[in-house]
Amino acid sequence: MEYSGNITATPPHQFKEKNLWQRFWSRSNEKVGYLFILPAFTHLLIFLLIPLIFSLYLSFTNWRGPNPQNALFIGLENYQFLLGDRRFWDAMRNTAYYTLLYVPGSMIVSLLIALVMNQKLKGIYLFRTLFFMPVISSWVAVSIIWITLLDPQVGILNYVLQELGLPSVNWLGDPSTAMIAIVIIAIWKSVGFQMVIWLAGLQGIPVELHEAAQIDGANRRQSFFRITLPLLAPTTFFLAITGVIGSFQVFSPIYVITGGGPRGSTDVVVYHIYTRAFEAYDMGYAASQAWVLFAVIFAATLIQVWYRRHQGEGSLF
Amino acid sequence: MNSRKDTPLQIITKILGYLVLILVALTMVIPFIWMVTTSLKQPNSAFAYPPQLLPTEIDFRNYEMLFTLVPFGRYFINTLIVTALTVVGQLIITSLAAYGFARLHFIGRDTLFVIFLATMMVPYQVTLIPLFLIVFGLGWINTYTGLIVPAISSVFGIFLLRQAFMGVPRDYQEAARIDGASEFRIYWRIFLPLNGPALATLAVFAFMGTWTDLLWPLLIARTPEMRTLELGLAYFNSSTSAFRQTNWPLMMAASVIVMLPVLLVYIFAQRYFVRGISLSGVKG
DSSP, X not given: OTTGGGTTOOOGGGGTTSOHHHHXXXXXXXXXXXXXXXXXXXXXXXXXXXHHHHHHHHXXXXXXXXXXXXXXXXXXXXXXXXHTXXXXXXXXXXXXXXXXHHHHHHHHHHHHHHHHHTTOOXXXXXXXXXXXXXXXXXXXXXXXXXXXXXXXXXXHHHHHHHXXXXXXXXXXXXXXXHHHHHHHHHHHHHHHHXXXXXXXXXXXXXXXXHHHHHHTTOOHHHHIIIIIHHHTHHHHHHHHXXXXXXXXXXXXXXXXXXXXXXXXXXXXXXXXXXXXXXXXXXXXXXXXXXHHHHXXXXXXXXXXXXHHHHHTOOOOO | OOOSOOOHXXXXXXXXXXXXXXXXXXXXXXXXXXXXXXXXXXXXXXXXXXXXXXXXXXXXXHHHHHHHHSOHHHHHHHHHHHHXXXXXXXXXXXXXXXXXXXXXXXXXXXXXXXXXXXXXXXXXXXXXXXXXXXXHHTTOTTXXXXXXXXXXXXXXXXXXXXXXXXXSOHHHHHHHHXXXXXHHHHIIIIIHHHTHHHHHHHHHHHHHHHHTOOHHHHHHOOSGGGOOHHXXXXXHTSTTXXXXXXXXXXXXXXXXXXXXXXXXXXXXXXXXXHHHHHHHSTTO
């Protein structure tokens, strides 16, 4: 079978001495590969690469509305204005607040569930299916359900709080709790996903390690903090970074549930950019905001790439 | 693994474990039960206090109203058209590219592949505004074309299928070539049939993503006739809607209609979905 390949298709390394042009027109018929990737490449070019460059150009103009009339190149003016734009930095701060609550919150809750799931109990598949229902559900439908659950007068959540003897909360109407409510919904929606990732990480830890630790007299707590947690580091890192990236992109629940309110307390950065670009039609300026967001997300992505290289794992990049 | 009997401590741990899981399961499921039962109530009883999780009445009139008061049937058909064409488009375009990248040698292939992968780092918000302007310039606002074409390829899909195609033994390809099959024929008759599970995984992901997309339809659909379900539901709840505060049962019925197809696909295609999660997950 080693030889069969050389009859019609010649491996490329045999052409090394020829120049690019000769290689291109050489006997190998695999140039047809260009045709195979042509549709995908054309699509990438028109709907991603060109928009990317266009977006950078936009951020240096005062482009307003969908038509390019009167769009002037204004250099760095958008970025200068952005530095002093309080509303933008408020949105950034709100996003950071969301991230600080959501990322550790969702990771801890999902890890706890995964640890229980990892106990080799029966019926795990049923539970996994149920925990995954919010993950696959549409954000709009989920948001609408939660609006009714969080209703200050007749909502189930406040009913439960009152039954427990706790004061009821005006979740979405109070600027100090609205973001917390959004985070609770987001955690509820995503723990199933994170739990599956944790579970995969947990199942990758050899049982022998825990058995050996037990023989050496380690208790469960020691075994968790000294063995499980360190060995889960790649999973922890993955979930933390993707959690941060996802947090900076949150849009749908804000759009449906709060519209950035009350009093701007849930105006997160993507929602802010959306209103700037598509409600105020201030597209040039909104593009410059998007590039600042890109810088934040890119930094997080680079940390992840660096970490994966560091770990020597096979990875996307 | 339990050939020996559990000790009392292990039994207690197990019971505690089940209690935790049941509690979490209730938290996950109660909002959905609330959605379904509320959708069967009459407007007044939806506001009963204490809240009634189980309905005292069963009334399908809300579902009827959805299709008479609001063009929900139209939303459904729009979503079906957009989702179906997007999924089919993604399957064709990404599998072609995946075959090129996985099994054909041509100059610049690896460089091109790196360019594709690098674009996955770009968050969609950065390209959203120019993408809208391009679609506007093409005259695709408020059209199916505008809803579908920007989404008919996916770098994630190319990556996923390339991984799968690389696992097909070389001999199959070589043997077919000796028999005189063209590369397209090899792709069509050997690689696609052999990679059903990977294609199904991609299809499930594309379906879920398109069916529940909000932002793009929000920008493209300008008239009610072009709205998708997700967008129609969002407008239903918007501040200008007459139902937002007053008619929970109707809104819940709408939510059920939006969610049902996704839940059905999930239940029947669960293994492909979990496979996709683990592919996109830690081990990349």
